[in-house]
Amino acid sequence: MSHRLFHFVAGESGAWRITDIREIAGAGLATASHLSIHPGAMPDPRPDQAWCLRGITSNERYAERSEKNALLQVQPPLGRGDSTRAVLIPIRKTAAWWLLTQDERRQIFEPQSKHTEIGLRYLPAIARRLHHCRDFGEQEPFDFLTWFEFAPEDQPAFDQLLAALRASMEWNYVEREVEVRVSRAR
Amino acid sequence: MSHRLFHFVAGESGAWRITDIREIAGAGLATASHLSIHPGAMPDPRPDQAWCLRGITSNERYAERSEKNALLQVQPPLGRGDSTRAVLIPIRKTAAWWLLTQDERRQIFEPQSKHTEIGLRYLPAIARRLHHCRDFGEQEPFDFLTWFEFAPEDQPAFDQLLAALRASMEWNYVEREVEVRVSRAR
Numbered sequence: 620m621s622h623r624l625f626h627f628v629a630g631e632s633g634a635w636r637i638t639d640i641r642e643i644a645g646a647g648l649a650t651a652s653h654l655s656i657h658p659g660a661m662p663d664p665r666p667d668q669a670w671c672l673r674g675i676t677s678n679e680r681y682a683e684r685s686e687k688n689a690l691l692q693v694q695p696p697l698g699r700g701d702s703t704r705a706v707l708i709p710i711r712k713t714a715a716w717w718l719l720t721q722d723e724r725r726q727i728f729e730p731q732s733k734h735t736e737i738g739l740r741y742l743p744a745i746a747r748r749l750h751h752c753r754d755f756g757e758q759e760p761f762d763f764l765t766w767f768e769f770a771p772e773d774q775p776a777f778d779q780l781l782a783a784l785r786a787s788m789e790w791n792y793v794e795r796e797v798e799v800r801v802s803r804a805r
Numbered sequence: 806m807s808h809r810l811f812h813f814v815a816g817e818s819g820a821w822r823i824t825d826i827r828e829i830a831g832a833g834l835a836t837a838s839h840l841s842i843h844p845g846a847m848p849d850p851r852p853d854q855a856w857c858l859r860g861i862t863s864n865e866r867y868a869e870r871s872e873k874n875a876l877l878q879v880q881p882p883l884g885r886g887d888s889t890r891a892v893l894i895p896i897r898k899t900a901a902w903w904l905l906t907q908d909e910r911r912q913i914f915e916p917q918s919k920h921t922e923i924g925l926r927y928l929p930a931i932a933r934r935l936h937h938c939r940d941f942g943e944q945e946p947f948d949f950l951t952w953f954e955f956a957p958e959d960q961p962a963f964d965q966l967l968a969a970l971r972a973s974m975e976w977n978y979v980e981r982e983v984e985v986r987v988s989r990a991r
Contacts, residue, residue: 622943624942624943659943675943677940678903678904679906680866681907682906682907683906683907683908684906684908684909687906717864718864719864720865720869720870721865721866721868721907721911722869722870723870724864751940753863754861754863754937754940755940755941756810757809757810757845757861
């Protein structure tokens, strides 16, 4: 079965070793040494658990057919052997963003901020999976969790991608953002 | 606090008396005599509970600014004194719908099916609140729950509204639909 729901658990063990947790905007996340990813139902809480974030993959919210086709041609899968670096970026957008109508959000997302166009420049180097969280409930700490995977030599490209997105109009609507940088545990 | 999350519980008591449950497409729902609506966290399961459906209000997915402004001018609130009739309509759309890109879904939703335009014709008679469920998890029975309220004399108008939507292209993508018709309990 192909899962849509994923839990990201930080604690003392896991397939990924946490190398850095950076507070980009708003409150950060507690430190921990390892990160594990659990597809499907929520894993039992562990005594060593520092935090657990959940997200679900969903339908496209902004991509149009031509953009989606361009992405499909170059999007790599997760789990490539040489993708030994990864970054989890939880984000929460402002109330103002969510009050915009669909055409207003699309206008900021692509014509103004070129979100997909920027992302395409870094494919297939950077693999990515977007998870939604806002509609799990009323008290979710984040709206999105994005998981990126790449080879160590693509770290500079990944940092450029982040810088380009953060310089865009869309990021004026980001009120909380954390970077959890990890390396595959041996 | 203004709630986004709502649970609809069918059982032997509740503010609304169930007058009919109609299977429109796919599997129906168990019979019960009453329906209650609980804002916020999930209520404790009751011994008489026949079913419990949950949904969350969210950002607009298709409405553009001009349509939203038109709706805002005539949309009535829920809970009007003479709104003694209501209908809960849980719907699930097909996998094919969710694989469409945003522009493809929008094209079907409004230019082809005139979803908002049809809805506007029945305002302010019919009050409505849309709840999303698809992204709670992998096993949700429905994608949407829509709650409609109106006065008894507007029942024919409501039935016209349903007929117009069900005749639209968009409804080719509906694979499960149930109507739960209720009257305010005395």
